[in-house]
Amino acid sequence: MSAARAPSLPAAPTINLASVMYGLDGYLRERGADPDAALNRAGLAAGDLTDPERRVPLIRFLSLLEICAAGLDDQLFGLRFGIQYHPRHAGVVGNVALASRTVRGALHTIAGYLPTMVDSAVYGLDIEGKTAFAYSYYIDPLMMTYRQKNDWGVAFVCNVIRQGLGEPNWAPDEVLLPLAAESSAVRRERMGLLRAKVRHGHAWAGMRFDAALLERPMKTADAMIERLMRHYGDLQLAGLRTNHDEIESLKRSVAQLIVEGDSSVERLAQNSGWSARTLQRRLAARGVSYSDLLGEVRKTMALNLLENPSLGIAQIAYCLGYSEVSTFNHAFKRWVGKPPRDYRNSRKPSRQPSST
Secondary structure (H helix, E strand, O other), X not given: OOOOOXXXXXXXXXXXXXXXXXXXXXXXXXXXXXXXXXXXXXOOOHHHHOOOOOOEEHHHHHHHHHHHHHHHOOOOHHHHHHHOOOHHHOHHHHHHHHHOOEHHXXXXXXXXXXXXXXXXXXXXXXXXXXXXXXXXXXXXXOHHHOOHHHHHHHHHHHHHHHHHXXXXXXXXOEEEEOOOOOOHHHHHHHHHHHOOEEEEOOXXXXXXXXXXXXXXXXXXXXXXXXXXXXXXXXXXXXXXHHHOOHHHHHHHHHHHHHHHOOOOHHHHHHHHOOOHHHXXXXXXXXXXXXXXXXXXXXXXXXXXXOOOOOOOHHHHHHHOOOOOHHHHXXXXXXXXXXXXXXXXXXXXXXXXXXXX
């Protein structure tokens, strides 16, 4: 890969804080904490929680969750806040999901409209036999080290399904989380809140459940609301494409294909609605090849996954689509100047402390 020509991910991915943290001020006050102090520490303002059009740096949202968890001495803050969060507060994503006809449609909506909520994030749904796996991850490097975001994300999707089915006690079969295991007491409390088994050390945060659920109708389905919110969401997506380079949208698609196991240029072209030749021509016009694009996305995902000490180098190589660990090692050394194991060891002293 030509490092000089390869585009980089945005220096500061953004998020619409109002769609994910609405009501945080009241929630913190109820628990005896000062919301203004927490916002100030994260470099945020009270208006960031209520303005549906305002986007703030993603890193500030991640920091805010950790600050709240530490201030309340609550390792499960993200999960607790997420459990009580109504999806209708989540802008286009939440409202179109709830208005969708089926659970499958709701989850596909989350994937399609997620950029209206947050940059550099991907939501996926895989079916293996009779089991569905819904998961999310960030393609921006070093986001893995913030623990609370995963809890919020899992709780949010659970709430979409619970609200949509009208079954407040619905629970997935298993929840998977990236970072290392926690104390037995916290683990028991987490399982009690989620009403599900919990397994740590997975590459992505997500949950497994019976695939038959996907075809169940949503009791909150509303064709008119869905149509209106999709129109609004499409306008937002169009605005994002105007303000952000087309390359960023392609990177998100490449990341999804890497996880799905087929990151060929032909597959990306098909998903983008172009021929492979047209895609390569559009990339060339921006001074980048498909090999550059794939390498850059693999690099950022590798940097993220290496923050998870539960994942071995071989497992990371497999997650990124490499059939041989040695090939991944060579590629990573070309990207950052050292093998992945040496890079991981060099990161240990400076990793973001968790709220544990």
